[in-house]
Amino acid sequence: MxxxxxxxxxxxxxxxxxxxxxxxxxxxxxxxxxxxxxxxxxxxxxxxxxxxxxxxxxxxxxxxxxxxxxxxxxxxxxxxxxxxxxxxxxxxxxxxxxxxxxxxxVAAPPTGGQPPSGPARSALPDPADPFGTREWGALVDALRAAPGRIDLSPGAPDLAAFPRTAWLQAERRVLAELTPADFGYGNPQGTPALREAIVGWLAQNRGIRADPDEVVVVAGVAQALGLLAQVLRAEGVRNVAVEDPGSLGTRRQLEHGGMRLLPVPVDAGGIDTAALAAGPAQAVVLTPAHQFPTGVVLDGERRRELLRWAAAGGVVIEDDYDAEHRYDRAPVPALRALLPEAVCYTGSVSKLLAPALRLGWLLVPPRRLDAVIEAKRYADLGNPVLAQLVLARLMASGELERHLRFVRRRHRARRDAMLRAIAAELPGARVHGAAAGLHLMVTFEGADAEGIDDTALAAAALDLGVKAHPLSWHRITPGPAGLVLGYAAGSVGEIEEGVAILGTALRALRG
The missing domain is CATH 1.10.10.10 (Winged helix-like DNA-binding domain superfamily/Winged helix DNA-binding domain)
Structure with missing residues (x-):
């Protein structure tokens, strides 16, 4: 022109x-x-x-x-x-x-050889080599992004079993009842309907008696830990004890929140409460009903010692991440049920329904409740109201309980398939935590552990198309080599094939 x-x-x-x-x-x-x-x-x-x-x-x-x-x-x-x-x-x-x-x-113009704007490539996790990054905060994200045919990573439920029909029916009923005003900003603490439903759910399933006013609806356990870190830091609390081995994700959240982490050993009785009491920790985050990743239950004597430590001023943060999923043992009461005035309790539907919902709960003792609600308000003004009301209906109607019974049967079958496959393909491996949860911990000890680097093993498995967590990711101090394997999200066939490939990778490393 x-x-x-x-x-x-x-x-x-x-x-x-x-x-x-x-x-x-x-x-x-x-x-x-x-x-x-x-x-x-x-x-x-x-x-x-x-x-x-x-x-x-x-x-x-x-x-x-x-x-x-x-x-x-x-x-x-x-x-x-x-x-x-x-x-x-x-x-x-x-x-x-x-x-x-x-x-x-349809196409970007040539850049003339200039590097793209934004973060340097070296600062980003490489999905092609998630085990090559030195930034431990990016490890899990890099593995999630990596291509893999079979995913045995821990942390995911049976996502294919998400109750789509029940969710849609509940959503239609909720929408039919909403007034125009209901589409405005909600209460940052959470809708009253969901807080009441959560109280009922926890009373029936975890033995916790609480008032809806004690509940804060959060975007999963990750946000609960972030809010508590913010509130505790404002009080001068900086030293937080964590289980070792323990959740890598928990450590990421607490360190991002400015906390100083103090590892406390875990053994067959759970976290070592004597070591906790002897150290400088002002607070502790733990998974007493099904310790991650070992699967052990905090025993009775240590529960009493922990509650004495809390009564003397220590802050207990109880992550009840998968307590509903149990197969071969009786339910274990929540710590919050025993000492509500000293225990901050958190859970979510990430292991019940799907992590994508980003819905969870935090029960806070009265002295910190207002501060947590204030932190939640300034974080995001509250969770989406519609999803809260749908979840409340699923809880109150019994649909969530029916879904839990259904996935328990599927998870048990997959757990059993993984146990059989490990016995056949990983001889000498020791299995931990099989009685409950959505994952198994496998360790290689004694002569069977000679020459095994669990990170190298996980990397070799990924090269063959299988994702798994090396146990060392979840340790702060050194310990036996091992793997953390999730079984809930894959079919029996995928589990059997995936463990067989792990066996191939292990034999190749042993030469």
Whole structure:
């Protein structure tokens, strides 16, 4: 398009839109302000702005540009000017017309060898080599992103069993009952309906008696730990004891919250409460009903010692992450049921339904409740109301309990398949924590452990298409080599094949 033609187009704009006293047009799309364009060069300016947005990723490949008539009206220019700008990008192969789908970004322009803006590549976890990163906070994220045919990572329930029909039916009923006002901002502490349902669920399943006013609805246990770290730090609490071995994710959350972590050993009786009491810890985070990753239960004497430590001023944070999933043992009461005034208790539906829901609960003793609610308010103004009301209906109607019974049967069958496969494919391996939960811990000890590096074993398995956690990821101090293997999310066939591949990788390492 020559300059005389463009000038004619812009002249028509002046005559048709920019009458005396009018303002230049602007668009929300890319925050375009036609008033910034040089006189006689508006087409060049618009094409340059679009090209820059594609280059820096603001307009990703697959993005659709506004219809030319729409953008022209917003910018208060002629449609021909916008069409010409689009045409220039089409001629260089950056956009293409797709009929009714409109004009779509199909390729980014060459960068001329310049590195892309944003974080340096070396700072990001490499999905192709998650075991090569030195930043332990990125380990699990990198493994999740890595390609793998069979995933035996711990932490996920049977996601294929998510009760879609029950959820949709509950959502329809909730929507039918909502008033327009219900779609506004909710209570940052959580909807009363869900807090009441949580109280009922915990009373029936965990022996906890609580008032709905003690419950704060949170975006999973991760947020609960973050809120508690913020509140405790404001009180001057910095030294937090953690189980060793213990959850890598828990350590990540607490360190991000500014806490100083003090590892306390775990043995067959659970966390060593004598070592806890002898150290400088002001608070402790633990998983007493099914310790992660060992699967041991905090025994009676240590529970009493822990509660004495709490009564003397220590803060106990109880992560009850998967206590509902048990197969071969009686239920274990929650610590919160024994000393409610000293125990902060947290749980979620991540292991009951799906982590994607980001719904959990935090029970806080009265002295810290207001501070936690305040922290939650400024974190996100509260969880989405609709999802809370749907979960409340599932809990109150008995649908969640029915779902739990259903997945327990499936999880037990998969647990049994993994135990058989380990016995056949990993001779000499010792299995821990089989009576409950969604994972097994496997250790290699004595002569069977000679020459085994569990990180190398997990990396070799990933090369063969199987994801698993090395036990060393979940340790602070050194200990026996091992693996942490999830069994809930895969089929029996996948579990059997995955453990067989682990056996192949192990034999290759042993030579």
């Amino acid at each position: 020559d300059r005389s033609k463009e000038s004619a187009i812009e002249g028509s704009v002046t005559a048709g839109f920019e009458t005396a006293g009018s303002e230049a047009g602007g668009s929300d799309f890319l925050q375009l302000d036609i008033g910034r364009a040089p006189a006689g060069g508006r087409t060049d300016w618009l094409a340059d702005r679009l090209r820059a947005a594609i280059a820096d990723g603001t307009l990703a490949v697959g993005s659709r540009l506004p219809a030319s008539r729409v953008l022209a009206a917003e910018l208060r220019v002629s449609r021909g000017l916008v069409t010409e700008a689009y045409q220039r990008l089409a001629e260089t192969g950056q956009v293409a017309g797709r009929g009714r789908a409109g004009t779509v970004v």
